[in-house]
Amino acid sequence: MEQRAVVVDGEVVARPVLGITATFDRRYDDGSQAVRFAAAAREYCADPGAFEPA
Known part of the structure; x- marks a missing residue:
């Protein structure tokens, strides 16, 4: 990290950022599955507490 x-509420502030890279073999996975995976990973990283059991 x-x-x-980054911009938060219209202001530029310093935040910890972690870059993540993933590769997919296009022969195995079509683009829509890769997009769904990326969206799910982004959602989890934005709010991991939302995925905890109640």
């Missing part, structure tokens, strides 16, 4: 400038 590294500190990067």
Whole structure:
């Protein structure tokens, strides 16, 4: 992780940012499945507490 400038509520602030890279074999996976996986990963990273059992 590294500190990067991001916009929060219209202001530029420093926040820890972690870059994640994933590769998919196009012969196995079509684009729509990769997009759904990326969206799910992004949603989890944004609010991991939402995925905890109640």
